[in-house]
Amino acid sequence: MRTPIAVYLVLLTISPLIAQAQSECAIDETFDMGFDEAWRVSEPVAVRSVDDVLRVQFTGPDYQVEYATATDCIYADFSLEADVRDRDGTGSAWIGIRTQGSDSTGYSINLRSSAQDVVLAKGPIGFRSTWIASAHIEHQTDRWRRVRIDAAGPRIQVYVDDVLYIDAVDTDPLLSGWIDLGVNAGGDWIAFAEFDNIRVEPMAAVSHSARSLGSVKAIYR
Numbered sequence: 001m002r003t004p005i006a007v008y009l010v011l012l013t014i015s016p017l018i019a020q021a022q023s024e025c026a027i028d029e030t031f032d033m034g035f036d037e038a039w040r041v042s043e044p045v046a047v048r049s050v051d052d053v054l055r056v057q058f059t060g061p062d063y064q065v066e067y068a069t070a071t072d073c074i075y076a077d078f079s080l081e082a083d084v085r086d087r088d089g090t091g092s093a094w095i096g097i098r099t100q101g102s103d104s105t106g107y108s109i110n111l112r113s114s115a116q117d118v119v120l121a122k123g124p125i126g127f128r129s130t131w132i133a134s135a136h137i138e139h140q141t142d143r144w145r146r147v148r149i150d151a152a153g154p155r156i157q158v159y160v161d162d163v164l165y166i167d168a169v170d171t172d173p174l175l176s177g178w179i180d181l182g183v184n185a186g187g188d189w190i191a192f193a194e195f196d197n198i199r200v201e202p203m204a205a206v207s208h209s210a211r212s213l214g215s216v217k218a219i220y221r
Contacts, residue, residue: 025073027179027200029054053085056093056183057192069180074100076176077204080149083196086113086141091191096125096180097151106177107132109149109158109166110184113139120156120166125180132156133168144196152203176207 032052075098086093092112099106104125111118119134137160139145148159154173158166179200183193 025075025200025202027198029198031196053194053196054181054198055087055192055194056181069178073178073202074176074207075151075179075200075202077152077202078150079201079203080147080151080179080199082147082181082198083144084111084147085144085194085196086111086139087192087194088141091193092184093193093195094182094184095147095149096178096182097149097156098174098177099125099180100174100177104180106174106180107156108180108182109147111137111139111145111147111160113141118158118160118165120158120168122170122174125182132170133166135165137165 030052031054080095080097082095084093084095092110092114094108094110096104096106096108105123106125107120107122108125109118109120116136116139117134118137120132122130122132146161148162150157150159153175154170156166156168156170157164181195181198183191185191
């Protein structure tokens with residue numbers, strides 16, 4: 001049975017649009033020139049470009065994570081890489097993926113220096129208490145680590161310095177959402193982490209959705 005010509009016309013029309021959206025949502029950020037116009041930051045503002053890196057600092061005492069949001073693209077399947085550094089060793093630097101909804105429910109990949117582990121957790125931002133997987137890792141404060149996250153359907157893989165630490169399948173997965181970078185406070189309510197050389201390559205069709213969050217203050221330039 002031959003496929004109708006109309007189907008070919010639809011595919012030929014949609015395919016370039018998908019490729020364009022994937023290209024627009026690809027990220028290759030070094031922060032050498034400060035913030036790109038698409039980056040948003042949380043309030044109170046404790047996110048800034050310092051020494052050509054993105055620094056996210058928590059100063060408490062209220063329990064609130066600080067984070068930056070990367071574009072308004074909705075990512076489904078993708079590969080993300082970033083250099084991550086925990087500057088003080090008391091909190092945890094984290095990368096949020098597939099964040100969605102008014103409460104910013106999503107996954108976070110936490111590098112916890114104090115606990116010497118890497119954790120994949122799920123839940124609302126700031127309270128991602130449902131652990132999907134974790135693994136022991138030797139952390140060193142003030143050391144850059146290269147983190148790679150591959151998300152494909154319900155499967156999430158986390159590499160640190162080219163070593164696979166987490167390979168998990170969520171039985172009730174979140175399949176798309178925004179990407180965040182942030183830090184959780186430590187015991188003294190002061191913590192900061194740094195991020196650099198962030199690359200995101202979408203592996204599937206992406207879409208755009210303007211993020212409306214009370215904690216989003218402004219676009220940094």
